[in-house]
Amino acid sequence: MSEVCGECGTGRDTDDPATALSWSREREPGDDGPGRLLCPACVRAHTRDIEARLPPAWWS
Numbered sequence: 001m002s003e004v005c006g007e008c009g010t011g012r013d014t015d016d017p018a019t020a021l022s023w024s025r026e027r028e029p030g031d032d033g034p035g036r037l038l039c040p041a042c043v044r045a046h047t048r049d050i051e052a053r054l055p056p057a058w059w060s
């Protein structure tokens with residue numbers, strides 16, 4: 001099974017536990033679903049937006 005970044009579509013190797021530490025799962029307010037995954041590159045690129053709790057539509 002594989003998972004993909006919700007932002008850029010990069011795939012995560014779920015057989016490698018180390019990737020679980022660097023990938024982040026984001027949930028939007030009021031979203032009870034599984035959220036979406038972000039790869040390390042996207043986590044870094046959007047750290048400010050994530051911390052500000054901006055909806056992804058506002059991300060640049």
Ligand SMILES: [Zn+2]
Nearest residue numbers: 005008039042
């Ligand atoms: Zn990504």
